Amino acid sequence: MPFSQSVVTRRILLIDDDVELAQMLREYLEPNQCLLTLAHTGAQGLALLARDDYDLVLLDLMLPDGSGLDLLKHYRVRSRRPVIMFTAHGGETDRVLGLEFGADDYLAKPFSPRELKARITAVMRRFEEVPDTGKPCLSLGPISLDPATGLVRLGAEEIPLTGAEQRVLEILMRAPGQVIAREQIGMYALGRRPERYDRSIDTHISTLRKKLRLDHTSGTLSIRNLRGLGYVLAGAD
Known part of the structure; x- marks a missing residue:
C-alpha cells in the first residue's frame, strides 16, 4: 500500500554505487511519495548535500571513492536529519560504527524494498512529529x-x-x-x-x-x- 495521501512527498538522497539497486529502489519508492535523488559516489553525495536539504539520506557504507562513515561524519557536523545506513550482510562491526558515527538506523544487505520502506516510515514518523511545546524541559x-x-x-x-x-x-x-x-x-x-x-x-x-x-x-x-x-x-x- 502506498503511504497516506495526506503525507507530504519526502525528498530522499540515496548514495550508493549499486546502479541496479538504486533504480529498483527508485521504481519501488517513488510511487509511495518518496522522491529519490541518486548519487553513486561519495563526492557526488557531498556535492548534493552541500547545495540542497533532503528529508532523509540513504547511505551505503562502501563507496568507490571512500567510506560512507567519513561522509556521515562530515554530514553530522551540519545536519541532524535522519540517515539510514546500508551495510554488508553480517558486518556487525560496520553497523555499530555507523550508529556511533550518527546513523539513525541501518539495514544489512541484501534487504527488501518493502523493509526499507518500513524503516523510512518509522524513522521519518519520529523525526516529523510536531513538538509538544507544552512539554516542560x-x-x-x-x-x-x-x-x-x-x-x-x-x-x-x-x-x-x-x-x-x-x-x-x-x-x-x-x-x-x-x-x-x-x-x-x-x-x-x-x-x-x-x-x-x-x-x-x-x-x-x-x-x-x-x-x-x-x-x-x-x-x-x-x-x-x-x-x-x-x-x-x-x-x-
Missing part, C-alpha cells in the same frame, strides 16, 4: 533536554545528538530510576521493536554515554544495563 543532574527543540546540554555545554539519540535520552529521563525495556525504547526512538540480534538501541546507549560523559563525570549519573530487562538512568550509588 527535562533536567537530571548536569543534563537538561528541551523536548520541543531537541536541545541537550551538559551543564552549559550544548551536546549535539541525532534524533534517535535524543529520543532514547528523553524516554530514560522521563522515568529516572525506572527500568525501560529495550522494546519500549526501540518503539519510541526508532518506531520499531529491535530484532533479536539488533544492536541499534545498545549502540545508541553507548554513544549517549560517551557524548554525555556519563562514565567519566564524578559518577553523578549513569545509564545501566539490567540484562534481560532493559536500561535505567539513575544516580550513582
Whole structure:
C-alpha cells in the first residue's frame, strides 16, 4: 500500500554505487511519495548535500571513492536529519560504527524494498512529529533536554545528538530510576521493536554515554544495563 495521501512527498538522497539497486529502489519508492535523488559516489553525495536539504539520506557504507562513515561524519557536523545506513550482510562491526558515527538506523544487505520502506516510515514518523511545546524541559543532574527543540546540554555545554539519540535520552529521563525495556525504547526512538540480534538501541546507549560523559563525570549519573530487562538512568550509588 502506498503511504497516506495526506503525507507530504519526502525528498530522499540515496548514495550508493549499486546502479541496479538504486533504480529498483527508485521504481519501488517513488510511487509511495518518496522522491529519490541518486548519487553513486561519495563526492557526488557531498556535492548534493552541500547545495540542497533532503528529508532523509540513504547511505551505503562502501563507496568507490571512500567510506560512507567519513561522509556521515562530515554530514553530522551540519545536519541532524535522519540517515539510514546500508551495510554488508553480517558486518556487525560496520553497523555499530555507523550508529556511533550518527546513523539513525541501518539495514544489512541484501534487504527488501518493502523493509526499507518500513524503516523510512518509522524513522521519518519520529523525526516529523510536531513538538509538544507544552512539554516542560527535562533536567537530571548536569543534563537538561528541551523536548520541543531537541536541545541537550551538559551543564552549559550544548551536546549535539541525532534524533534517535535524543529520543532514547528523553524516554530514560522521563522515568529516572525506572527500568525501560529495550522494546519500549526501540518503539519510541526508532518506531520499531529491535530484532533479536539488533544492536541499534545498545549502540545508541553507548554513544549517549560517551557524548554525555556519563562514565567519566564524578559518577553523578549513569545509564545501566539490567540484562534481560532493559536500561535505567539513575544516580550513582
